[in-house]
Amino acid sequence: MKQLSLDNLRTFVSVIEQGGYAKAGELLGRSQPAISLQIKKLEAQLGRKLFTKVGQRHTPSADGNWLYSRAKELLELNDAVFRALTPAPLSGRLRLGIPNEFASTLLPGLIGEFSKRYPDVSLEVTSALSRDLLHQSRRDSFDLILALANPHEQTEGEVVLQDDMVWVGDATRPFAAENISLVLAPDGCVYRSRVIELLKQQTKAWKITYTNADLSGLVAAIGQGLGITALARSSMPDNLAILTHPNLPRLGKVNICLYNQDTQHPVVSKTLAEFFKSRLTGGH
Secondary structure, three states: OOOOOHHHHHHHHHHHHHOOHHHHHHHHOOOHHHHHHHHHHHHHHHOOOOEEEEOOEEEEOHHHHHHHHHHHHHHHHHHHHHHHHOOOOOOEEEEEEEOHHHHHHOHHHHHHHHHHHOOOEEEEEEEOOHHHHOOHHHHOOOOEEEEEEOOOOOOOOEEEEEEEEEEEEOOOOOOOOOEEEEEEOOOOOHHHHHHHHHHOOOOOEEEEEEEOOOHHHHHHHHHOOOOEEEEEHHHOOOOOEEEOOOOOOOOOEEEEEEEEOOOOOHHHHHHHHHHHHHHHOOOO
16 A cells, blocks of 8 residues: 655645745755655655746646645644654753754754744754864763764764765856865864865865854855865755865765763653754655
């Protein structure tokens, strides 16, 4: 018997209510390609086109409009079942440590949905380098930590995703391949260490033109033509592009890990951890 994916239906409803793939992605904490893939899977399962593209906008087709009200009913029934059978609402203060790039790209949509479902949970978010979040002097200050780790290093955290580390820049600007200009986070950043290590192994000239711990500062510097940077693919802002060039070495993989400290509110920590896992792995 065929069964519809409630996750795909929730994405479908969000696209209609938010007015497009990009805004639905912001709400759900997913990339636009991930949203598009979910819609394609739903269309393939139903054998119907649910949207028509007019310019840059996706508008629901006749079949899409028909499905919309039924999808809303199914999602409300699903949510009502969980509300009715949940012993008690989650509540408490959760202290989350997260790298800045994920706080800027992944967190806003995820926290929006999490807070909507669990309004009695208060989130206290600290953004810093993974190394600093996991330092023994600070680690106990958090209930849940999302952090990066090199694949060859042992970690106490749960590896949620082994992601590609990619070169990132402004696709509208020419890339100066003979003298690579870099904008990077400070010493201790996993991306910075990997980039410097690999560039030192080749003969092409390179320089660090700008250092900033905040992703928005790096994005602004890239937009001003100061250089390029490196990020995990899943943390890329929508307004930047992946760069490939013979002078840019392959950066390999990076592990995205969750450290559930099980301190003040273990159930709340576990629930938010599941949200992170779902978003980082595309809901699979």
